[in-house]
Amino acid sequence: NAGVTQTPKFRILKIGQSMTLQCTxxxxxxxxxxxxxxxxxxxxLIYYSxxxxxxxxxxxxxxxxxxRSTTEDFPLRLELAAPSQTSVYFCASSQTxxxxxxHFGDGxxxxxx
Amino acid sequence: GEDVxxxxxxxxxxxxxxxxxxxxTDSSSTYLYWYKQEPGAGLQLLTYIFxxxxxxxxxxxxxxxxxxxxxxxxxxxDTQTGDxxxxxxxxxxxxxxxxIFGAGTRLFVKA
Numbered sequence: 443n444a445g446v447t448q449t450p451k452f453r454i455l456k457i458g459q460s461m462t463l464q465c466t467x468x469x470x471x472x473x474x475x476x477x478x479x480x481x482x483x484x485x486x487l488i489y490y491s492x493x494x495x496x497x498x499x500x501x502x503x504x505x506x507x508x509x510r511s512t513t514e515d516f517p518l519r520l521e522l523a524a525p526s527q528t529s530v531y532f533c534a535s536s537q538t539x540x541x542x543x544x545h546f547g548d549g550x551x552x553x554x555x
Numbered sequence: 556g557e558d559v560x561x562x563x564x565x566x567x568x569x570x571x572x573x574x575x576x577x578x579x580t581d582s583s584s585t586y587l588y589w590y591k592q593e594p595g596a597g598l599q600l601l602t603y604i605f606x607x608x609x610x611x612x613x614x615x616x617x618x619x620x621x622x623x624x625x626x627x628x629x630x631x632x633d634t635q636t637g638d639x640x641x642x643x644x645x646x647x648x649x650x651x652x653x654x655i656f657g658a659g660t661r662l663f664v665k666a
Contacts (some may be wrong), residue, residue, distance in 0.1 A: 461609070474585065477656075484643070484658040485598075500653075532597055541605070543588050544654055546597035 444468050448533050448547035451460050455554050463518040473536045474516040474529030475544065476500075476508065479531040485532065489515055491528045523554045557581040559657035566663040573631040575660045577644030580625065587620060589629045590643040592659065598624050598643060601629070631662075639664045 449464045466473065472493045477485040490512040505527060507519040514534075520527060524544030530551050534544040567573045577588070585606050590598040595642045603620045603629075606609045611618045618632040627646075631638055641659040648655075 461624065482658060484559070485656040490653070534598075535580045541602055542588055543586075543600045544598075546590075546599070548595070 445548035446533055446545050448454045448550050450532075450550060451548065452551045454551070455520075455552065457523060457525065457554060459478070459523050460519070460521050461552075462553070463520070463531055463533075465516045465518070466514050467516075467533075467535040467545070467546060468514065469511060469535060469537075470514055470522070471535035471545070472513065472538045473544075474510065475534045475536075476518045477534065478502065478527075479532060479549070481528050483526065488518065488531075520552075523555045525526070526553045528552060557655050558643055559646055559655050560657050561580045561657040563658065564623075564661050564663070566665065567634050569590070569634060569636055571631050571634055573629075573634045573664075575637070575644075575662065577627040577657055578625055579627065579644070579646045579655070580649045581646055581648050581655065582625070583649040584625075584646040585649050586635075586647045587618075587627050587647075588643075588645040588647075588654070589615055589618065590656075591644060592641040592643065594640075601635065601642075619625075634662075634664050636664045636666055638662060 446467045475490045476488040489508040491497045533547045536544045582599045587604040589601045589651045643659045644657040
């Protein structure tokens with residue numbers, strides 16, 4: 443009963459490096475989301491997807507890119523990492539029905555030094 | 556844009572009741588959620604309420620909704636040390652799939 447799986451759990455990057463945060467779900471959910479959580483703040487939506495091949499920007503998309511080639515996978519790409527991107531990143535998914543809540547992964551803790 | 560606000564901290568003694576409050580601005584909210592986040596983990600759905608309901612009870616949890624004042628509360632009866640966590644209030648608007656989250660209330664339970 444995996445649900446939403448994120449890898450890696452922790453990562454330290456140097457300024458200017460790039461990396462991809464992986465997210466996969468096994469619940470056949472159409473909707474997937476990427477959030478960042480900064481200390482004392484709520485979740486900020488980075489990107490979301492309503493199905494394979496369809497993605498759209500959230501509140502804070504700058505510095506990130508996503509792709510959705512399959513229903514299961516929704517990777518988040520950081521290009522040219524900056525200290526402001528130090529955060530905890532959460533991936534979530536939900537069913538198409540609007541009353542269904544989001545299911546979250548355990549997060550990726552990312553530090554940019 | 557729409558907003559969800561919560562107080563940041565709450566401290567209670569073990570065995571007491573905890574009440575976590577939340578206000579939201581979206582008058583078209585259809586579903587309101589409470590999530591729990593334990594250290595090092597993701598958010599887990601605790602309970603949710605439809606906007607046409609006033610109250611929902613689920614074991615030790617009671618959710619109260621005042622739609623007129625756009626106020627949501629979560630009451631945890633007989634609070635235990637295992638309830639120490641961050642609790643997020645969230646709302647979803649009509650016809651949408653985006654969810655707006657509050658900043659979270661950190662609950663401390665003293666033994």
